[in-house]
Amino acid sequence: MLRKPQLRLVITFHTTAEALRTEQLARAAGLEGRLIPVPRQLSAGCGLAWSGAPETEKTLRLTLEGAGIQAEQMAQLTI
Amino acid sequence: MIYLDSAATSFLKPPCVAQAVVDAMHTVGSPGRGAHPLTLAASRTVWACREAVAELLGAYDPARVCFTPNSTVALNTAICGLYGPGDHVITTALEHNSVLRPLYRLEEQGMELTILPADETGNIDYEDFARALRPNTRGVVCTHASNVTGNTLDLGRIGAFCGAHNLTFVVDASQSAGVLEVNQQAVGASVVCFTGHKGLLGPQGTGGLSVAPDVTLRPLVVGGSGVHSYDRRHPQDLPEGLEAGTLNACGLAGLLAGITYIRDQGRENLYRQEMKLAQAFVNGVRSLPGVTLYGDVDAPNRTAVVSLNLGEEDAGEVADVLAQEFGICTRAGAHCAPLIHEALGTSARGAVRFSFSHLNTPQEVAQAVDAVADLAGRI
Structure with a gap:
């Protein structure tokens, strides 16, 4: 284990642009989190995912819906 | 960091590259578009870059070094410009998607494709080229160096095979240009595709392809060329034939500085x-x-x-x-x-x-x- 696993809200996207817009929206809303490489539990491919605090799921879901961003996957994972 | x-x-780039881009933004106009001092300065910069690329890559002719925004566009231009339904093309498992995806798309349109496998250390068996030959084989498309393993392919050997069987030979030099010896004439490559922002140390948004004299490519994009404006068709002569739209002259000034640095060092x-x-x-x-x-x-x-x-x-x-x-x-x-x-x-x-x-x-x-x-x- 490289670091202590934590329960995180992980969101993957269809495009990098959506990942960056999510970062922008989360920062504007003051939500904790950052962009990370997509964990392999969700996808074997490349790309960016949003890793946020689990308690922000509802807020982020509404924020993304309001911005017209459709997440590819949204899951609470221990990573 | x-x-x-x-x-x-x-x-990590030598400082001369960024300086050349900034200088060009203050000193050049639109390349190949008119004859006032600023456009001529742009045209001369672009031409000097063609000459530098041609010298470094052992190209046949600087006038057949055509610039694109990156290697992917260059590879699409070469692959889609050479092959079509009914043709058979050979490539390898070492390839980047910039080679594979245009080939897959052509395959969907009726082109036949053979992908030579790699072993667990990422090497191919060169005898597989001969085994893959078909009556309708038109060409080989392959990388010079894998972007995953760093393993290289023997371009001289593959070029000789292509020459012996009258096949076109497209080389993806994205990972090798500016780093390894790439000599288009020596290996008999029909087209060498390169990017400017990796081993050549230039800015992103630069790249291109060097086309052998006996090779004709259908352009991917047509439009403004700066010449023959009343002709309904895009001019065929290179380099303009593959360079529709205004070139990234400032970026190419940076690429020229990168190649000059490589040559000097x-x-x-x-x-x-x-x-x-x-x-x-x-x-x-x-x-x-x-x-x-x-x-x-x-x-x-x-x-x-x-x-x-x-x-x-x-x-x-x-x-x-x-x-x-x-x-x-x-x-x-x-x-x-x-x-x-x-x-x-x-x-x-x-x-x-x-x-x-x-x-x-x-x-x-x-x-x-x-x-x-x-x-x-x-x-």
């Missing part, structure tokens, strides 16, 4: 420096417990790319910890080269790629080795 992601882009010298760093890294990590190295890491004539995994750890997780805790920039994942990962057995989790520049330092390499050792100790 320690930048070890030069196979993605040469973030000596490409072989720079290559030796970065390979010394890559080999030091390999030697530092190869015996660490849990480290798996991929590719022919001790082979000669490879590039300064080293991919590895740690135990069963997710490559993305390793790269993220390297960035967050150690300030080391690497690239994890599939590297847009899915077939080589299948050959290496790393499809499920990818690999962590460390790629070195002559502008890295031995101290940075030592820090990277220490970081990998630290992580290896945690698994």
